[in-house]
Amino acid sequence: MIETDILVIGAGPAGSTAAKHAAMAGSSVILMDKKSEIGTPKRCAEGVSKEGLKKLGIEPSERWVTKEASGIRMVSPKGIAVNLTEDKVKLPEAGYILERKVFDKYMAMDAGRAGAQIMIKTLATGMRRENGQMVVTAERMGEEFQIKAKIVIAADGPESRVGRWAGLRTSLKPKDMESCAQFEMAGVEMEEPDCIEFYFGSVSPGGYAWIFPKGDDIANVGLGVLTTMTDKSAYEHLLEFVKNNSATKNAQAVEINVGGDPVGGLLKKKVTDNVLVTGDAASMVNPLTGGGIISGMLGGRIAGQVAAQAVIEGDYSKKSLEIYEELCENEVGKSFEKYLKAKNYLLSLSDEELDQIAEAFQDSDFESINTAEMIRKLVKISPKALLKLGKLF
Amino acid sequence: MIVKEWCMYCGECAGVCPRNLIEVREISLNFNEENCKDCRICVKACPVQALEKGDD
Numbered sequence: 001m002i003e004t005d006i007l008v009i010g011a012g013p014a015g016s017t018a019a020k021h022a023a024m025a026g027s028s029v030i031l032m033d034k035k036s037e038i039g040t041p042k043r044c045a046e047g048v049s050k051e052g053l054k055k056l057g058i059e060p061s062e063r064w065v066t067k068e069a070s071g072i073r074m075v076s077p078k079g080i081a082v083n084l085t086e087d088k089v090k091l092p093e094a095g096y097i098l099e100r101k102v103f104d105k106y107m108a109m110d111a112g113r114a115g116a117q118i119m120i121k122t123l124a125t126g127m128r129r130e131n132g133q134m135v136v137t138a139e140r141m142g143e144e145f146q147i148k149a150k151i152v153i154a155a156d157g158p159e160s161r162v163g164r165w166a167g168l169r170t171s172l173k174p175k176d177m178e179s180c181a182q183f184e185m186a187g188v189e190m191e192e193p194d195c196i197e198f199y200f201g202s203v204s205p206g207g208y209a210w211i212f213p214k215g216d217d218i219a220n221v222g223l224g225v226l227t228t229m230t231d232k233s234a235y236e237h238l239l240e241f242v243k244n245n246s247a248t249k250n251a252q253a254v255e256i257n258v259g260g261d262p263v264g265g266l267l268k269k270k271v272t273d274n275v276l277v278t279g280d281a282a283s284m285v286n287p288l289t290g291g292g293i294i295s296g297m298l299g300g301r302i303a304g305q306v307a308a309q310a311v312i313e314g315d316y317s318k319k320s321l322e323i324y325e326e327l328c329e330n331e332v333g334k335s336f337e338k339y340l341k342a343k344n345y346l347l348s349l350s351d352e353e354l355d356q357i358a359e360a361f362q363d364s365d366f367e368s369i370n371t372a373e374m375i376r377k378l379v380k381i382s383p384k385a386l387l388k389l390g391k392l393f
Numbered sequence: 394m395i396v397k398e399w400c401m402y403c404g405e406c407a408g409v410c411p412r413n414l415i416e417v418r419e420i421s422l423n424f425n426e427e428n429c430k431d432c433r434i435c436v437k438a439c440p441v442q443a444l445e446k447g448d449d
Contacts, residue, residue, distance in 0.1 A: 159404030
């Protein structure tokens with residue numbers, strides 16, 4: 001049987017970051033992924049904030065940055081656009097559009113360089129507790145084997161099973177899982193090619209549609225829906241969106257991506273004896289934007305550090321690992337609560353109300369707008385909906 | 394469960410299965426049908442309608 005201090009299951013950005021930091025702290029680490037190529041197929045719109053990467057100490061590389069986005073363009077159902085560009089408003093979320101197939105691999109390579117042993121095309125098929133440690137059964141290219149680990153970090157995505165094997169309830173209700181579909185397209189004609197675009201309303205019930213530019217005429221064009229709010233599939237909504245949008249009606253798809261995005265807010269119980277859950281598997285995703293690369297990596301870093309410390313102390317109990325929950329709460333969880341309120345507000349608005357809001361804000365100079373003024377404008381449109389915002393501002 | 398040829402193994406079905414009965418491999422899905430209570434949450438969640446219950 002193979003033995004290791006820490007076994008990380010899933011080599012997405014969160015898992016690789018966990019593996020890297022655990023290895024840097026001196027633990028022996030195995031990082032496994034079921035796929036033949038880490039990062040493929042990609043799972044999202046590929047946007048990250050510059051600030052987030054900086055916080056993680058990751059230097060942007062031309063290998064995986066396709067485009068710098070300097071602004072945000074939000075479009076109402078009727079087509080009224082509100083542009084938030086850097087010249088108008090200071091944007092903390094300005095960022096990069098990545099090439100995730102390269103980025104994810106690059107992050108795994110970083111983990112490997114830090115000392116983690118990487119196993120690709122390796123699927124975890126089961127897990128049991130034995131003498132205070134975890135034994136994971138795995139399968140690789142027809143070979144079955146077992147790995148004994150002091151601590152297992154579950155970074156196995158929204159379809160997470162590892163957490164459930166350990167008795168944690170990582171299963172998601174349909175209202176907490178956006179169903180997403182996306183094309184990568186060429187021949188996209190964007191009005192503001194330096195902005196990431198969001199389209200709200202019935203075009204994408206329960207979520208929004210997006211166009212994220214990747215340089216030249218290339219963009220990720222996708223959307224997320226809540227299956228509780230529509231009878232059509234995400235793919236059907238996407239076909240309609242692409243056909244009806246002026247930026248994409250002449251574009252050609254070269255790739256399709258689909259998948260679930262866990263937007264219900266941070267998983268409450270992320271820890272049990274010998275096991276930590278991180279990344280998408282722990283719903284480390286901004287519930288408003290659905291973005292989870294940076295937050296997953298921030299959570300992954302904490303998971304790696306907490307696990308390595310537990311190895312040093314020789315205590316892998318739930319009690320010893322529980323500090324992870326508190327640290328995650330402070331790093332990402334608290335902000336998620338605010339975003340969840342904002343999302344619920346957004347979902348409560350009709351197409352007409354969204355149009356009215358876009359009208360009220362389209363020529364605003366956001367630099368001079370204050371919160372009171374913003375609320376006055378929103379109250380005029382729907383006082384009832386605004387109530388749901390609670391103490392957001 | 395019938396898995397259509399266009400399934401992309403994204404795993405959303407596994408994420409919403411309340412009984413943890415779906416194993417997502419790189420290019421296959423395994424269903425533990427014995428314990429399935431026919432809630433069809435997975436069928437509804439699929440972004441590309443690639444799942445169909447056999448008796449439909």
